[in-house]
Amino acid sequence: MSVPDGYGLLKGAHVAAAMTFVGGLLATAVLLPASRRLPLAARPVSHLALRWSRRVTAPAMLLVWTFGLVLALEGRWFSDLWLQMKLAFVVLLSALHGVQSGALRRWAGGQQPAPMAATAGAAPLILACVTVVAFLAVTKLT
Ligand code: HEM
Structure with missing residues (x-):
């Protein structure tokens, strides 16, 4: 078994962070459409979801x-088309996180x-x- 170098460790950390980010996006995408049908007693769920989004998904x-x-800098990948295409999709996912954060704030505020933001189409789009x-x-x- 070989020991991973700095680049390998960084890539592992990158993938772990990506899994956490996407997990948060998907959980919120499932929760927001459900929020319309949840009773008022379920409001604490909105605070939990907002806290998870701020403390885990955003970082x-x-x-x-x-x-x-x-x-990308270390591997000189920026000129490669795969990375440029990938970045377009990651920008979309990052913007979606902004939309979700706004929706969670509204929900936690009682609106x-x-x-x-609460469309059921968000989850398949993320996937x-x-x-x-x-x-x-x-x-x-x-
Ligand atoms: C949702 C967001 C992202 C996901 C799910 C994701 C996923 C991945 C995965 C699975 C790998 C490992 C590929 C392999 O080892 O075969 C990887 C590597 C990499 N990612 Fe991302 N990534 C994301 C965002 C980004 C962003 C924002 C950048 C650049 C600004 C980026 C740049 C790279 C680079 C340069 C590599 C290393 C390629 C290599 O050396 O093989 N990724 N990513």
Whole structure:
């Protein structure tokens, strides 16, 4: 068994952060549409979801970007089409996290999340983006 070098360790940390980030996005994407049908007594769920988003999902997203940028600089990957395409999908996922955060804040504040943020279509969209991102990162096709 060989010991991973600094680049290998960084890549492992990058993938771990990406899994945490995507897990948070998916959990919120399932919860927000359900929020419209939950009774008022379920309000504490919104506070838990908001706290998880702020304390876990958002820092994980920052780590994904930080580790990813360092990997790209160290490996000189920026000129590769696979990374440029991957970045477009990751920007979309990061923007979705912003939309979800706003919706969670509204829900925790006692308001209905905006319909766009609470659409049931968000989860399949996230899954589709992550599939493309992982495929591009692993195969480096293009
Ligand atoms: C949701 C977001 C992301 C996911 C799910 C993701 C996923 C992955 C995976 C699975 C790998 C491992 C590929 C392999 O070893 O075969 C990887 C590597 C990598 N990622 Fe990401 N990534 C994300 C975001 C980013 C961002 C934002 C950047 C750059 C700014 C980035 C740049 C890289 C680079 C340069 C590598 C190393 C490629 C290599 O050396 O093989 N990633 N990513």
